[in-house]
Amino acid sequence: MNNSKLGFINKNRRELGMFGLLIALIVITSWGTRESGVQALFESKFLSADNLKNISREIGIYGIFSIGVGIVIITAGIDLSVGSLMALLGVVFLYFVTPPDTRPDSFLAKVIPEIPWFAAILLTLLIGTAIGVFQGLLVGKLKLQAFIVTLCGLLSYRGLARFSADDTSINISDSSQNLEFLRFLGEGSLSDVLSNGNGSGFLHSVPMSFIYLICFAIFFGVLLHKSVFGRYIFAAGRNELATKYSGINTNIVIACAYVIAGFCTAFAAIPFCIYTGSVQPATHGAFFELYAIAAAVLGGCSLRGGEGSIIGILIGTAILIVLRNMVNLFGYPTPLSDAITGGVIFVGVMLDQHGVSSIKKIFAKRRVTGN
Amino acid sequence: MRGINKTFPGVKALTSVNFEISKGEVVALIGENGAGKSTLMNILGGVHQPDSGEIKVNNKIVTIKSVSQADSLGIGFVHQELNILDNLDVGANVYLGREPRKLGIIQKNIIAEKTNPFLKVLGLDISPDTPVAKLSIGQQQLVEIAKALSKEAKIIIMDEPTSSLTLSETDKLLNVISDLRDKGISIIYISHRLGEVSVCADRVVALRDGENAGLLAKDEITHNSMVSLMVGRELERTTNTNGSKIDQTKGFETKDIITSTYPNKKVSFKVSSGEILGMAGLVGAGRSEVAQTIFGVDPNLGGLVYIDGKKIKRGSAKASINAGIYLAPEDRKRTGLITQFDVSMNVSLASLENHSNGLGIINNESEKTTANEQIKKLNIKTPSAETPVINLSGGNQQKVVLGKWLSMNPKLIIFDEPTRGIDVGAKAEIYKLMRRLADRGVAILMISSDMEEVLGISDRIAVMHEGNITGILDREEFTEENIMHLAVGGSSES
Numbered sequence: 001m002n003n004s005k006l007g008f009i010n011k012n013r014r015e016l017g018m019f020g021l022l023i024a025l026i027v028i029t030s031w032g033t034r035e036s037g038v039q040a041l042f043e044s045k046f047l048s049a050d051n052l053k054n055i056s057r058e059i060g061i062y063g064i065f066s067i068g069v070g071i072v073i074i075t076a077g078i079d080l081s082v083g084s085l086m087a088l089l090g091v092v093f094l095y096f097v098t099p100p101d102t103r104p105d106s107f108l109a110k111v112i113p114e115i116p117w118f119a120a121i122l123l124t125l126l127i128g129t130a131i132g133v134f135q136g137l138l139v140g141k142l143k144l145q146a147f148i149v150t151l152c153g154l155l156s157y158r159g160l161a162r163f164s165a166d167d168t169s170i171n172i173s174d175s176s177q178n179l180e181f182l183r184f185l186g187e188g189s190l191s192d193v194l195s196n197g198n199g200s201g202f203l204h205s206v207p208m209s210f211i212y213l214i215c216f217a218i219f220f221g222v223l224l225h226k227s228v229f230g231r232y233i234f235a236a237g238r239n240e241l242a243t244k245y246s247g248i249n250t251n252i253v254i255a256c257a258y259v260i261a262g263f264c265t266a267f268a269a270i271p272f273c274i275y276t277g278s279v280q281p282a283t284h285g286a287f288f289e290l291y292a293i294a295a296a297v298l299g300g301c302s303l304r305g306g307e308g309s310i311i312g313i314l315i316g317t318a319i320l321i322v323l324r325n326m327v328n329l330f331g332y333p334t335p336l337s338d339a340i341t342g343g344v345i346f347v348g349v350m351l352d353q354h355g356v357s358s359i360k361k362i363f364a365k366r367r368v369t370g371n
Numbered sequence: 372m373r374g375i376n377k378t379f380p381g382v383k384a385l386t387s388v389n390f391e392i393s394k395g396e397v398v399a400l401i402g403e404n405g406a407g408k409s410t411l412m413n414i415l416g417g418v419h420q421p422d423s424g425e426i427k428v429n430n431k432i433v434t435i436k437s438v439s440q441a442d443s444l445g446i447g448f449v450h451q452e453l454n455i456l457d458n459l460d461v462g463a464n465v466y467l468g469r470e471p472r473k474l475g476i477i478q479k480n481i482i483a484e485k486t487n488p489f490l491k492v493l494g495l496d497i498s499p500d501t502p503v504a505k506l507s508i509g510q511q512q513l514v515e516i517a518k519a520l521s522k523e524a525k526i527i528i529m530d531e532p533t534s535s536l537t538l539s540e541t542d543k544l545l546n547v548i549s550d551l552r553d554k555g556i557s558i559i560y561i562s563h564r565l566g567e568v569s570v571c572a573d574r575v576v577a578l579r580d581g582e583n584a585g586l587l588a589k590d591e592i593t594h595n596s597m598v599s600l601m602v603g604r605e606l607e608r609t610t611n612t613n614g615s616k617i618d619q620t621k622g623f624e625t626k627d628i629i630t631s632t633y634p635n636k637k638v639s640f641k642v643s644s645g646e647i648l649g650m651a652g653l654v655g656a657g658r659s660e661v662a663q664t665i666f667g668v669d670p671n672l673g674g675l676v677y678i679d680g681k682k683i684k685r686g687s688a689k690a691s692i693n694a695g696i697y698l699a700p701e702d703r704k705r706t707g708l709i710t711q712f713d714v715s716m717n718v719s720l721a722s723l724e725n726h727s728n729g730l731g732i733i734n735n736e737s738e739k740t741t742a743n744e745q746i747k748k749l750n751i752k753t754p755s756a757e758t759p760v761i762n763l764s765g766g767n768q769q770k771v772v773l774g775k776w777l778s779m780n781p782k783l784i785i786f787d788e789p790t791r792g793i794d795v796g797a798k799a800e801i802y803k804l805m806r807r808l809a810d811r812g813v814a815i816l817m818i819s820s821d822m823e824e825v826l827g828i829s830d831r832i833a834v835m836h837e838g839n840i841t842g843i844l845d846r847e848e849f850t851e852e853n854i855m856h857l858a859v860g861g862s863s864e865s
Contacts, residue, residue: 246721247692
């Protein structure tokens with residue numbers, strides 16, 4: 001193997017390892033859900049068109065906000081407000097696209113007008129981004145601790161969501177304007193555009209949210225790994241002071257990460273609330289911030305900052321979703337799913353940090369003391 | 372210690388090294404960075420184990436497997452980076468891990484009682500319940516020594532104890548050392564500052580490349596003899612090469628600059644193009660603050676800055692960098708470099724705009740080319756431009772900091788303690804580089820606490836005391852006494 005190849009493996013060791021884990025999970029799940037025989041591997045429940053469609057839709061939505069959180073983590077920050085923000089924005093978005101008389105009886109429901117779908121999308125994105133700007137300025141400029149700022153966000157956005165929905169679930173109403181089109185944006189797939197809904201086959205069943213994710217990944221991948229701004233993100237996360245001493249306004253760079261997170265969350269909130277069809281404000285998006293953090297950390301982002309990659313975050317997200325799917329398909333009790341996910345993340349990260357060699361070392365020591 | 376060998380993966384750190392010290396003796400251990408001083412002392416202090424060789428304490432062969440074992444043998448280690456918890460008080464630090472307690476409750480008054488005598492011996496006029504955060508670095512150093520004494524240390528190892536002390540604190544420490552010697556305690560003194568070594572050492576042991584390089588008895592200790600032992604050859608001192616291309620019509624000037632540490636004092640001075648202005652003073656005199664304020668990382672509280680007679684915009688590091696004012700800061704690892712980034716990324720960090728297109732996408736080719744140019748020009752010893760700078764030696768790291776600025780268009784470069792923690796050979800290279808830059812027309816401001824360096828390199832010397840410039844010396848007035856006089860607040864007339 002030549003040097004450049006070795007360099008590639010060294011540089012992307014974490015991503016490659018986690019990709020291996022993902023493949024292993026896919027193989028295990030396919031094997032466990034196959035009908036019978038080896039040939040049937042490709043006809044397993046896991047690899048069925050419907051299941052693939054479902055998990056890729058989920059990967060799409062989770063991936064988008066995980067990218068936002070991942071970028072914040074690379075600046076050595078944290079964003080805990082994602083799940084609550086998704087609930088708040090879900091409520092707001094559904095209000096925008098439903099007639100006021102079908103809404104519950106709450107203050108916000110009376111104030112928010114019904115507006116055209118594109119304005120609803122734009123406004124929702126705008127509100128999410130504005131909240132990102134607010135949190136970004138508090139963390140970047142005023143140097144408040146990210147954990148505290150976004151923890152307050154986690155509590156207040158959830159509270160606001162519940163208050164504005166009168167703590168009842170808000171449904172996407174049949175009287176919504178352009179319901180068909182919104183459904184397409186939220187939970188449709190490529191076939192709806194390619195062949196008027198009649199197409200079949202692999203490409204045709206790719207859900208829209210997965211396509212959004214690919215666009216996000218390309219855009220933020222270039223931004224993070226190829227652009228000057230991305231270099232500043234890594235630099236500020238590694239050593240903010242030295243970055244400042246190189247003439248870079250780290251306050252702004254760090255604030256921007258939270259703006260990106262706000263935007264990504266808002267963007268994911270829209271297809272998510274359409275897909276779920278209703279927003280139960282007390283539970284909608286609950287724990288999503290933690291899934292995002294898990295995905296980012298699995299994918300190689302360090303909570304100390306300055307480390308991570310978009311491709312890693314994608315792999316991390318995929319691992320989370322496939323794991324959950326596996327628990328479902330294997331028929332384990334759903335409540336167990338988080339426990340299993342937690343265990344696998346722990347083992348994965350542990351192996352990555354200390355490697356197989358450390359396990360060998362433990363055994364080697366045993367042998368010595370055994371003698 | 373006899374015939375000590377130690378190998379680290381890939382490096383033979385020590386080869387048959389011998390070292391001895393008698394009761395009540397001060398032995399200075401000198402050598403360039405990487406000569407093996409710290410390894411040898413870490414073996415004595417129980418941090419590392421030797422591959423072979425024997426250690427005798429009071430004529431008894433001992434193996435020192437851990438720091439606590441070293442403690443019980445009476446070997447105390449005062450590390451270069453202070454191992455002190457500044458959220459605790461003095462007594463708690465001295466008795467950390469050995470707190471006298473009753474039913475698990477710490478007996479504070481007993482700690483105070485026990486700590487007091489040690490503080491007195493060291494001339495520390497503070498109470499044991501003073502929070503360490505309130506002490507100066509010098510006092511904290513003494514608290515560490517108190518800790519060693521409280522463990523009944525008979526041998527105290529001091530690793531670069533004066534590297535962050537002011538001149539008066541250094542004097543105090545040297546006094547403490549001779550007091551301790553008179554009390555029969557042996558001291559191993561590791562330092563790059565040969566001036567101090569010649570003052571306090573009874574004997575000098577030099578290491579070079581992990582081997583014994585020679586011994587000097589008390590009356591043989593001179594600057595030149597020590598340097599030649601360390602580097603293995605007589606090193607010509609880079610002195611008295613006066614700036615030949617000083618152009619007083621050009622360069623840098625600042626008027627009435629105000630720093631946040633001394634908000635009611637104003638500082639004005641000039642550095643001509645081609646000139647090296649040394650800036651001396653005690654630690655805390657406000658020199659670094661002046662540098663950081665000029666550079667724009669400290670808040671702009673007023674004052675003007677001119678380059679070549681033109682007033683420049685102030686208020687951010689970006690504005691200063693655009694005007695060609697660069698700072699090579701005091702603490703390389705904290706503020707000068709992103710140590711986990713590679714050489715190339717560090718060199719380009721401040722000038723990425725020059726290596727990117729209109730969309731802000733970085734051109735890797737151009738970035739790498741610039742880095743390789745600087746590696747060549749500055750003779751940076753690194754396997755490649757993609758090596759993380761954390762793997763380079765101190766001298767080469769400092770060169771990477773310079774590479775960052777030299778790839779741009781420097782008018783004034785401020786060097787804040789440019790050779791701290793850098794070995795003798797690399798120091799000489801940095802000095803030559805500064806002179807070369809000056810000869811190219813760059814104005815250079817060099818802040819340094821190393822007296823030899825200030826006297827040897829500067830064309831003029833500005834001395835600061837508590838936020839004021841108390842005097843500016845021309846070359847014919849260069850003496851250590853003149854500098855000290857101004858540094859403690861005397862005016863230049865008296």
